[in-house]
Amino acid sequence: MSAFDAVRARRSWSKVTDDAPTHDELLPLVAAAGRVADHSALRPWRLIELRGSDRERLGRALSRAAGDKDASAKPLRAPLLIAVVVSFRPSEKVPRWEQAAAAAGVAHTLSLLLDEAGWGVMWRTGHYTRTEPVTRLHGLRDNERLLGWLYVGGKPAGKDAAHRKELDAARYLSALPR
Template sequence: MSALEAVRARQSTSKVTDEAPSRDELLKLVAAAGRVADHSSLRPWRLIELRGSDRELLGAAIAKAEGDKSPSTKPLRAPLLIAVVASYRKSEKVPRWEQEAVASGVAHMLSLLLDEAGFGVLWRTGHYTRSKAVAKAHGLGKDEELLGWLYVGGKPSGRRPGRRKPVDARGLVTRMPKPKPQPTPEPKAKKKAKKQKKQ
C-alpha cells in the first residue's frame, strides 16, 4: 500500500477490540513516526504507553481533575493508550508553537502507521489534559504539556467505512495575493508645469 493509499484509507476508530501492538511493534512504529520534520532536530516530544492498571490510574486522575468521586472509565475503552507529550527544549531558533507542532506531527504520523498496521486508533483530548492531577499521574516535567492520548486496539470485524466527507482541496489551497497596482508617479517636469499653471 502506498503512502497516499494509506492516508486515504485512514479513519478514526472509536470502538476497538482487546488486541494491541506489542512494545517491540510499537517501538518500531515510533522510530518511523519520529522522522517528521523537526527544526534543529530537538525532538521536543515523548510518548508514554499506558497498559493494564496504568489506565485505571489515569481514570482516577481524570476523576480528580473533574471533581468526580468515581474513577473515569474512559481510559478502559482501549487496551493501549499512548500519551502524547510536548517536551519543550530551550532554543533561540525554535519557538514553543513550532515544537508543539512537531509533537503533534509525531502523533499524527504514528496514528497513520498504527492504522496501516491493522490497528484501530482514536486521538482523544479533553480540558483535563492541562490539569495538575493528570500531569502528575503522567510524571510530566515543568516544561512539558500533554496533548492527548492515542487510544489503540484491534479493528472490529465488519467495520463500516467512515462517513467523513471528502476534502475539497480547491477551497483550501490558494495562491499568494497579487500586489495592488501602484499609481505611476508623474515626471517632475510635468508636476512643475501643473504648479506653474495654477499660479
C-alpha cells in the same frame, strides 16, 4: 499501500477490541514516526504507554480533575493508550509552537502507521490534559505538556473504514493575495 492511500484511508476508531500491539511491535513504528519535520532535530517529544491498571489510574486522575467521586471509564475504551507529550527544548531558533507542531506530527504519523499495521486508533484530547492530577500522573516536568492520547486497539471484525466525505481542496488551497 502508498502514503497517499494510507492517508486517504485513515479514520478514527472510537470502538476497538481488546487486542493491542506489544511494546516491541511499537518500537519500529515510533522510530519511523520520529522522522517528522523537526527544526534543528530537537526531538521535542516523548510518548508514554498506558496499559492495564495504568488506564484505571488515569481514570481516577480524570475524575479528580473533574471533581467526580467515581473513576472515569474513558481510558478503558482501548487496551493501549499512548500519551503524547511535547518536551520543550531551549532554542533561540525554534519557538515553542514549532516544537509542539513536531510533537503533534509524531502523534499523527504514528496514528497512520498504527492504522496501516491493522490497529484501530483515535486521538483524544481535551482540557483535562492540562490539569494537575493528569499532569502529575504522567510525571510531566515543568517544560512538558500533554497533547493527548492515542487510543489503540484491534479493529472490530466486519467493520471496514467508514466512507468519509471528500474534502473540497480548492476551498483550502489558495494563492497569495495580490
